[in-house]
Amino acid sequence: MMKKTVLLGAALFLVISPLETVMANDNGASAANTAQAISKQGMFTNAVVERTKDGTIKLHWQTIADLGPVKVYWSANPDGGWKELARTYASFGGLSTADPNPGSRVYFKIKGGNGAMIKTAERLLPLQGTTNFRDLGGYRTTDGKTVKWGKLFRADELAGLSASDISYLQKSGLKTIVDYRTDDEVKQKPDPTIAGMKYVRNPVFGQSGSGTDLMNYMAAGEFEKMGKPGDVLIAANRDMVDHPEAYVKLFDMMLDPARADLVQHCTAGKDRTGLGSALMLLALGVPKETVVQDFMLSNKYRETYNKAAVGAMVKQFNLTDENAIEIIKALMDVRPEYINAAFDEMASKYGSIQGFLEKGIGLSTDKQAKLKKMYLE
Known part of the structure; x- marks a missing residue:
C-alpha cells in the first residue's frame, strides 16, 4: 500500500520555479595560516545568483569586513577557464549583469582585494521544460569544504x-x-x-x-x-x-x-x-x-x-x-x-x-x- x-x-x-541561497565557499584559503589571515582581514560568507524575467543576472554577496575592490569572473566550466567580467567594490554587496554565456551554464568566481574568494552559480537551472532542476553545489560541509x-x-x-x-x-x-x-x-x-x-x-x-x-x-x-x-x-x-x-x-x-x-x-x-x-x-x-x-x-x-x-x-x-x-x-x-x-x-x-x-x-x-x-x- x-x-x-x-x-x-x-x-x-x-x-x-525560483531559486535559493548558496552556502559560502572559501577557496582562497587552503593552508591553515592563510585561512586565519583571511579570517582576520575578512571573507565572503555567502553568494547568491538570481535571474530576472528579462534574463538579467544579479549577484549578491555577503562578507565579514570590507574586502575593498572586488573582481568578478565567469566561466562555463566550474573548474577553470575564468574570464574577468567586472570590477566593483565588496561594500556594494553585488552587481547586475547581462548573461555572459547565453544558452549555457555559467559559473561565477568573486575575488576580494585581500585574496578571499567564493564561487557561485544559479541553483535553479533556467530551463523552459522543467521547474525543479537544480544544482547541489555550493553547500558547506562540517569540515569547511564545499x-x-x-x-x-x-x-x-x-x-x-x-x-x-x-x-x-x-x-x-x-x-x-x-x-x-x-x-x-x-x-x-x-x-x-x-x-x-x-x-x-x-x-x-x-x-x-x-x-x-x-x-x-x-x-x-x-x-x-x-x-x-x-x-x-x-x-x-x-x-x-x-x-x-x-x-x-x-x-x-x-x-x-x-x-x-x-x-x-x-x-x-x-x-x-x-x-x-x-x-x-x-x-x-x-x-x-x-x-x-x-x-x-x-x-x-x-x-x-x-x-x-x-x-x-x-x-x-x-x-x-x-x-x-x-x-x-x-x-x-x-x-x-x-x-x-x-x-x-x-x-x-x-x-x-x-x-x-x-x-x-x-x-x-x-x-x-x-x-x-x-x-x-
Whole structure:
C-alpha cells in the first residue's frame, strides 16, 4: 500500500520555479595560516545568483569586513577557464549583469582585494521544460569544504525539455541521467534521448505501481483511508529507507568517474529525488540542517504549481471537507517531518545516519573518502 501511495505523490507532482541561497565557499584559503589571515582581514560568507524575467543576472554577496575592490569572473566550466567580467567594490554587496554565456551554464568566481574568494552559480537551472532542476553545489560541509558546482544535480520529470533546454544540458557536462520513476510513469512521459548522456532506469519503488489506489480513494471521497495529512509521505520516506536498493545503485554511479556528473530525477523532483539528494549531501559531510533546507526548497520552486494543482483537484473531486483538502496539500508539499521520518528510520534500523550510509548503502570509510575527493573542494 505504501509503495503505491508514494507513487501517487510522484504522479501528482510536477513542479515550479525560483531559486535559493548558496552556502559560502572559501577557496582562497587552503593552508591553515592563510585561512586565519583571511579570517582576520575578512571573507565572503555567502553568494547568491538570481535571474530576472528579462534574463538579467544579479549577484549578491555577503562578507565579514570590507574586502575593498572586488573582481568578478565567469566561466562555463566550474573548474577553470575564468574570464574577468567586472570590477566593483565588496561594500556594494553585488552587481547586475547581462548573461555572459547565453544558452549555457555559467559559473561565477568573486575575488576580494585581500585574496578571499567564493564561487557561485544559479541553483535553479533556467530551463523552459522543467521547474525543479537544480544544482547541489555550493553547500558547506562540517569540515569547511564545499560541494563542487556543476557535478551533482536533482530534477523533476524531463519529458517537457525543449530543444534549447537539451542544448543547454549538453553543454553543461552532464554524463548520466538517473530516473527513479516507475514503468507507468516512464511510459506516460518518457525522458528524451540526449546525445552524449547515459540514461539509467533506477526505480525506487520497483517496476510497477501508479498510485491508482489513491486516485480512486480521492474520487470516491474516501480520504480517511489515506490517514492524516502527511501520513502518506511520512510512511513513504520510511519505506524508501527500508528498501534502499536504488540509492545503492546511485552511489555506485557517483563513484564511477565515467558516470559521475549526474542528474537524478523522479516526477516532481521532491520525494524520491529529495531523499537521494539528502543522502548525497550527507555522505559528503553536509550538516543535516543544511540538507533539510535543501529538501524544503521544493516548496518554494513549486509554490505556484501547488496552488493551481490543489485548486484543480478540489474542483475535480468537488471537495468541501477541510481535512480532505489538507491531505491533498500535504501530498503536494515537502515538509520537515517527511525527511525527518527517513532520518528516524535510519537511526531506528541502523543506529544513526552514518550507520545507514555504511550498512544500508554500503559506503565504507574509503568510499566516503573517495566521494569527498571527487565532489568537494
